[in-house]
Amino acid sequence: MPLRATLLGYPLSLLGFPFLPLATTLLLSGCQLSPSFNNGGSEALTRDPMLSAPPITRGLDAAGLRTLLAAELAGQRGDYRLAGQGYLEAAKRYNTPALAERATFAARFGSDIALMEASALRWRELAPQAELPNRLLATLSLQRGDWLDSLEQRLAITQADGNGEIAAFSEVAVAEEAPLSLLIQPLRAFIDQPSAQQYEFYADALLGAALIEAALGNTRLAQQHLDQVAQREPESASLWLAKARLALEAKDHRGAQRAAQRGLRLAPDDVRFILMLAQAEIRLNNIAAAEEQTNALLDSHGGNEELRIALAQLYLEEGHDAPAFRLLQPLIGQPVVPDLAYYLLGAIAQSQDEVDNALLYYRQVRNGSEFLPARAAAARMLIDHDRLLDARAMLRIERMRHDAYFDQLVMLEIQLLDELSLYEDATNLLNREITRTPDDTSLLYLRAMRAWEMGDFDGMEQDLSHILRIEPDHANALNALGYTLADLNVPGRLEEARDLIERAYEADPNNPAILDSMGWVYFRLGKTEEALAWLESAYAQMPDQEIGAHLAEVLHTLGRSDEARQLIERILLRVNHHPQIDDLLERHPELTPPSTP
Known part of the structure; x- marks a missing residue:
């Protein structure tokens, strides 16, 4: 079982644990990495960010001129939100893509996500062939967890002969347990198009589909896609990376080893192949060979501290404590030991049933994103050894030692007590601490x-x-x-x-x-049209099942029941737990989608 599932006992995302796949980092940084959004180096911090935006070249009436002048002045004084609103208003008035692009720039520098999305949507509407608005919208969708919308934007980029990075997207989707059965549908439809093979990045879409098909257990289809890629681009490093990954998932460790070796010959500097080969060697129990690979990787990167820790995590996730400890050991003698290293050393000691040593390591994590996971792991470890009183005493002492984490540590202890069904103790603790503060x-x-x-x-x-x-x-x-x-x-x-x-x-x-609350209170007040606008905006930013249920009910009230059913159907396909949708369908069974069992 992977390390993330065994150390804490609950999702690391709830604790801010800093483990995300590399592809996630790259995809989520799309706004910053896109040429139009990154001027490069320290110069970008001092230059006017609006200098690279397109010039305004069309004639204007008095109202339009007033709007644009206000936007320009707002941008010059650094009020990018107001500037973006002005440019977007002008873009709606004059149907000029350059205005929508400028609005998107301003919203980006003002960190106004909703305005950035509205501006990018208008930009795409006015310039359907432009790649950048689709790329930006895909990134925003992924950031808010709307996997399907992000994929649809990427497919639009691919259809315009751009690189939608669908394979990288699929890798993240599989790792983050996205709704794969929903995502594969538009991918299959895209691949089955008679004209699809003409697109420049068709192979990228095939690789993405192969990764998702394999994760869904459709290994035959996945292999067919890989065979097609091999015919088109046999020397593609991405192909051999996908082959190695799929072989590992299928427990074909020899196949993964061969694919990683082939990829390494094609791209000798690609660390992903070295890691994949090391993982295959580990699963073949060739620990010496795996260490040879990881040591070579470390040597080529000058013994990089972060890489050393990442490799130790790899060994731990595969259940091999000894090589993980050997990788971490050189860090122990440093003047400043990274907090994550202490955390992993605690995990190693815990796995070897060295409770007191593990406790020492966990409590040496000083701050940052590992602080709370370390205390949670320590407390759970003590509880698992029938030492609840020691766990609570430890957390009480930690609250005194680390005042900045006082609230979080109280909340952690309450959560642990709740999990043990000690609700009265949890309530007493909370009341006692509120009495003190x-x-x-x-x-x-x-x-x-x-x-x-x-x-x-x-x-x-x-x-x-x-x-x-x-x-x-x-x-x-x-x-x-x-x-x-x-x-x-x-x-x-x-x-x-x-x-x-x-x-x-x-x-x-x-x-x-x-925004959802605004929509819901307007609905309760009988102002259904106003409610709809707020709920659509809320759902665009956070497409969860509760907001979706509110939006579906408002659509139904407005006589748009077919749209409500379609929305509900998409939500039911995407999430397994949907109490608000269930409640809505109980009150309005006529909204049940036809495909619902």
Whole structure:
């Protein structure tokens, strides 16, 4: 079982654990890596970021000139959000792609995700053959977890003879457990087109499809795609990387070894082949050969510290502690030992049942993204050895040692107690700490959410109101109270709910949860058309099942039931847990998609 599944016992994404596939990093940095968004080096920090945007060349009327002048002046003074809004308004008025592109630039530098997406959509509408807006939209979709939309943008790039990076996307999708059964459908449709083979990057789409088909267990189809790529591009390094990866997944370790060796001959400097070959050797139990590969890789990179740690992780994930320890050992004598190294050393000691040594290593993690996972691992280890009191004492001491992590450590202990069904102990701990620090808004918010889970609306409102007396612009508290009032449809309090949510929106205008609340309170107030606009914006940024359920209900109320059913069908294909959709279908069974069993 992989390391991430055994060390902590719950998803590392919840703890901020810093392990993401390289492809994820590259894909998510698409905005920064695209030529139009990166001027390069330190010069980009000092130059006017709008200099490289396209010039305005069309004639204007008075209103248009006023809009553009306001946008230009806003950009010059660094108010890129206002500048982007002005350029987008002008792009809608004059149907000029250059204006939409300029709006996208401004939104990018203003870090306004919603405005950037709206501008890129307008840019694509005005310039359907332009690659950059599709690439940007694909990146934004991936960032918010809308895998299907991201793939569709990439396929559009491929159809325009650009590189949609579909193979890299598929690699991330498989690693992150995306809805593969949903993603394979447009890929199959694209590949089956009679004209598809004419596209320059058709082989990239085949490789992406092969990776997803293999992950779905369709090995025959995956192999067919790889055979097609081999006919078109037999010397493609990407082909042999995919072959090696698929062989590893199929437990054909010899095949993976041969494919990695072939790829290494084609691309001797590609570290992915060295890692793949090392992984194949490890699974063949050729540890000496694997260490030869990883040592050569280290030597070629000057003993790089980060690479050393990454290789140690590789051995640990494959269940080989000794070579992992040998890789980490040189770091122990350094003046400053990386926190991740201490974390991994703790994991090694824990796997060898050296509880006290593991505890020492875990507690030497000083800060950063490994701090909480290390304390969680230490506490769980003690609990697993029937030492709950020691675990709680350790966490109490850590709270005194690390004041910056006080709230998170309290929350961690509460979570552990809840998992042990010690709900009363968890509640007592939370109440005790709030008594000691009565204005701690993080703990008050946690208690409010626990009250809501237990159906105690009065207790929830009391704590949220206390937070708002301390921090009147606390966006989460404003939104939580406003949304709950709207969702419960509390008589006589819907206007109050709207006021709270509007204040939350003023404090955090780009938060999709708040946009969802705005839509929902307008729906409760009977303003269905206004609700639709807010919910569509929220769902575009965060396509989760709760927002989707709200949007589907509003569409149904507006007489657009077919669209609501299509939306529900896509959500049911994408996620396994969908309580809000289930509740909606129970109230409106006529919205059940035909394909639902």
